[in-house]
Amino acid sequence: MGWTVTDDVDEFWAAAAGFLAAHRVACTVELTIVDTLRRRGREAFGGPSALAWWDDGVGASAVVVHTPRHRPVVSALPPGAAVAWAAQRPCPHRVLAPPGSVAELAAAWDATWEAVVTERLHRLARLRLPAAPTPTRPAGDADRDLLWSWLQEFHHQATPHDPPPQRAALDAAIDESRVVVAVPGDEPVGYASASPVVLGTARIGPVYTRPGHRGRGHGAAVTAAAAQQARARGADEVLLFTDLANATSNALYARLGFVGLTDLVDADLVPTARKNV
Structure with a gap:
């Protein structure tokens, strides 16, 4: 053992x-x-x-x-x-x-x-589509540079404590049709990405809407579309994480049919010997 x-x-x-x-x-x-x-x-x-x-x-x-x-x-x-x-x-x-x-x-x-x-890790129980969803489409080659800039914005705003994102991971997600963009007009205003399906599971994230376009249902639309795509690719478990401190996103995903399961802690560790130096 x-x-x-x-x-x-x-x-x-x-x-x-x-x-x-x-x-x-x-x-x-x-x-x-x-x-x-x-x-x-x-x-x-x-x-x-x-x-x-x-x-x-x-x-x-x-x-x-x-x-x-x-x-x-x-x-x-x-x-x-x-x-x-x-x-x-x-x-x-x-x-x-x-x-x-x-x-x-x-x-x-x-x-x-x-x-x-x-x-908090959430599992999709039964998807409830937004009543008036924003139009969405799969991301394509023309979106790569825009989405890369958004991913960096997301990193600085939501996960600055993490290492910087990798462009190769985003490009792979676009190549594999795992990224959905919200297009209420002529230009995208937000997106959601999903992981590959592994052992019947896929995880959605990140979900990002540009400042100035938030609060209009665009995040709900791309999340729902990404969940539908994940299920079409064979995922019987569609998952996502939320920051427990973000009440808005937790409420949004609950409305879509995601149910909280368990928590993970991203924690700083300080050995006693280091504290006493």
Whole structure:
């Protein structure tokens, strides 16, 4: 019983695929990261990744996925896993995990932690289309530069604590018809993107409407269209995250038929020894 760490995504998948399939909703972030590595290679995030699974004697029962520039993403942890992980890995500055896992890891590293963002994972139950939806269309080649500028705006406004976005990921989403734009007139005013379908799941995000065009239903329209497209591509589970501090977006997605399931905490960790320096 213990942790195995590798930078070989095929080795990781062979060991952890059963666990990820059984927890495909709760582990949506881990799944999409691993899918990106399997499709685009080990350099997809700029270098080798640390991919780990906890074997409880009968197979994987927890995972950690850590790609370059990003914080580790940790699943729910069984007893003993946090202490064993902390014994072999240094305390990172950040971690993304369920609240219980964050607390267990912080205790194992003798650290305090503070939530930077608390996100709620939602599952689409029954899609309720907006009463008067904004016209939408798939994004095309002519939209690439515009959407890249919007993605950078979204990053600065909503996720400045994260590493900068990658243009290659946006281009791949456009190439694979996973991006929808809102076009109430001649020009797009907002968009929504969705992840590839992995084990029957797809996750919507980001959803972005330009300032000056908000509050008019454009975000609801592109979210609904992206959800319909994801289901057409084979997703029986359509997911998205919301910032719990954003009451407007939480209410919007509830109206569309998304139901909150569980929370993840993007947390800062400060070891006691570092605080006392």
